[in-house]
Amino acid sequence: MPVLDFIKSKKVIGLDIGSFALKLVELKPKKKGKETVYELVSLGYEPVPYQSIVEGSIMDSTAVVDAIQHIFYESKTKTNKLSFGVSGSSVIVKRIEVQRLSPSEMHEHILWEARPHIPFTPEEVNIDYEIIESDDVHPERVGVILAAVKKEKLNDYLNVIAIADKASHIIDLESFAILNSVLANYEMYQQRCIAIINIGASISNVIIARSGHPVFVRDIAFGGNQFTDLIQKELNLKYEKAESVKKGRQVEGVSPAAVKPAINLVFNELKNEISKTFEFHRSNTTEGRIDNILISGGTANLESIVDFFSQEFDIPVEVVNPFNNIDINPKKFDLEFIKDMAPVFNVAMGLAIRAVGDFK
Numbered sequence: 001m002p003v004l005d006f007i008k009s010k011k012v013i014g015l016d017i018g019s020f021a022l023k024l025v026e027l028k029p030k031k032k033g034k035e036t037v038y039e040l041v042s043l044g045y046e047p048v049p050y051q052s053i054v055e056g057s058i059m060d061s062t063a064v065v066d067a068i069q070h071i072f073y074e075s076k077t078k079t080n081k082l083s084f085g086v087s088g089s090s091v092i093v094k095r096i097e098v099q100r101l102s103p104s105e106m107h108e109h110i111l112w113e114a115r116p117h118i119p120f121t122p123e124e125v126n127i128d129y130e131i132i133e134s135d136d137v138h139p140e141r142v143g144v145i146l147a148a149v150k151k152e153k154l155n156d157y158l159n160v161i162a163i164a165d166k167a168s169h170i171i172d173l174e175s176f177a178i179l180n181s182v183l184a185n186y187e188m189y190q191q192r193c194i195a196i197i198n199i200g201a202s203i204s205n206v207i208i209a210r211s212g213h214p215v216f217v218r219d220i221a222f223g224g225n226q227f228t229d230l231i232q233k234e235l236n237l238k239y240e241k242a243e244s245v246k247k248g249r250q251v252e253g254v255s256p257a258a259v260k261p262a263i264n265l266v267f268n269e270l271k272n273e274i275s276k277t278f279e280f281h282r283s284n285t286t287e288g289r290i291d292n293i294l295i296s297g298g299t300a301n302l303e304s305i306v307d308f309f310s311q312e313f314d315i316p317v318e319v320v321n322p323f324n325n326i327d328i329n330p331k332k333f334d335l336e337f338i339k340d341m342a343p344v345f346n347v348a349m350g351l352a353i354r355a356v357g358d359f360k
């Protein structure tokens with residue numbers, strides 16, 4: 001569901017503008033019989049200076065412009081157009097139900113019904129929606145996922161992209177990009193009820209999808225930063241050292257055992273937030289069972305996160321590999337880097353797939 005859909009073109013970069021790092025993916029679609037397969041054309045990763053972006057708001061435009069220019073340069077792409085995602089407090093996502101009307105009447109009807117659910121005037125936001133066909137809803141009604149993005153926040157992103165001399169093509173919800181990436185990479189999850197949890201630095205996106213359709217979406221203002229902050233505080237360390245300790249690296253004077261309690265404490269908080277979302281989903285749908293949990297984002301690399309979630313939720317947990325179904329030329333790309341960093345590229349991959357293809 002692109003929130004805004006500009007001119008269609010085949011050459012578009014997926015750019016994940018994260019608060020910890022930018023991620024760039026460019027794909028080329030190829031037809032193999034009836035199926036579309038994607039080949040990796042460019043890949044990029046560029047750390048963003050600390051606090052240049054805070055919970056989805058751009059605080060230091062110059063730093064973000066520099067990072068955009070640098071990632072494009074380093075990835076050696078010849079493409080100038082990009083697709084990016086929005087998430088966090090600048091986006092309001094709600095699921096509503098409306099009466100089923102004829103297709104020609106639906107658009108106006110949904111926008112009208114959406115008004116009381118969006119706490120802003122139509123002038124303040126861009127609204128988009130996706131109709132969800134679901135057995136939970138009476139046949140005379142349809143489920144609709146509404147997405148409203150504050151124009152003010154959107155303009156901040158459009159500005160830095162324009163100053164970096166790039167063109168914006170599609171603006172998507174990060175959550176839908178994440179779902180697209182998983183569905184394109186894992187055929188088996190197209191039939192099941194899955195929960196994808198993308199845990200970044202400051203935001204975790206939770207998407208519950210059944211048979212390939214999103215049924216519930218929520219962004220939680222919680223992520224890897226909370227782990228680093230607590231380690232910093234508990235062990236009296238500087239930010240960089242706390243980051244290293246969190247990633248399991250040896251830091252002089254810090255024993256791994258000392259870090260465990262802080263990590264476990266934050267794990268529990270994160271679990272409680274996710275549980276609330278699962279509970280809400282269970283109480284609002286007739287078929288509340290979740291078959292699989294898929295995790296991605298940088299924090300999915302935390303040691304023991306898979307074991308922790310599997311035990312707590314008693315549901316099989318897997319780390320997403322967004323390159324699972326992607327053709328990669330080993331002569332052109334560093335396969336070791338891709339293997340280590342794979343879950344970090346889930347959002348960028350979903351944006352790139354949507355940008356080049358007709359997957360959804």
Ligand SMILES: Nc1ncnc2c1ncn2[C@@H]1O[C@H](COP(=O)(O)OP(=O)(O)OP(=O)(O)O)[C@@H](O)[C@H]1O
Pocket residue numbers: 016017018019020021022055056199200201202203204223224225228243246247248296297298299300301302303344
């Ligand atoms: N090996 C690792 N172990 C633990 N945490 C890690 C590891 N690698 C990265 N991280 C953490 O992942 C987070 C960054 O993930 P990601 O790149 O998905 O975030 P982002 O998209 O930039 O941020 P956001 O979307 O929240 O603004 C950071 O908190 C970082 O410390």
Ligand SMILES: [Mg+2]
Pocket residue numbers: 016018019200201297347
């Ligand atoms: Mg992110």
